Amino acid sequence: MVAAAPRVVVIGAGEGARTARAARLAGHYGVPRLSAVDVLIRRQPLPAAGYVVDGAPQLLDRVARFGGPLPVPAFADLVVHLRGAGPDGSGDAFRVIRYYEARGVLAGFRPDVPDAEIIVAIDAALRGRTAPQPPRWT
Structure with a gap:
């Protein structure tokens, strides 16, 4: 079963390509597309029903410096890196x-x-998030 609330961050590429990709992914999943500036700098709360955030990697690093490394599993199921030619x-x-x-x-x-x-x-990452955890042998 795939979760209904994907949490995706799209980074890299040019702003236009990244924003367009994030908007299409958000539309596909029926979740809002948010700007990393709104989420990380303006402290806009993340919707519980899923989201797609787009932003430059440098912005994520600037925010991470203030409070240490960003707790990735806490806010993202998958980070989609749109690689450039270089x-x-x-x-x-x-x-x-x-x-x-x-x-x-x-x-x-x-x-x-x-x-x-x-x-x-993204669907594979969501399956990983919602898959039952194996029993712990103690």
Whole structure:
């Protein structure tokens, strides 16, 4: 069973491509698209019924510096990184991308990849979130 409340963050690429992709994903899932500026700087509360947030990796890093690393599983099922033709970034952007990658919530795609491929990755992340946990052997 797939959860009805996806929590997705779209980073990377140019602002226009990123915003358009985030809007299409939000429309597909029937959740609001929020700007990272509104969520992280203006402290807009996140809707319980799911959302798609879009923003530049550098913005996420600037916010993380004030309170330490962002608790990824607390606000995102998947971080969709729309990779450009060049390197993944440098400095702040590179650090944010590696942070999400190390926590297993980053999926990288070229900006021209069809929405369907990204939706498959999001659905897989949601299944992982809603799957029953194995029993703990103590």
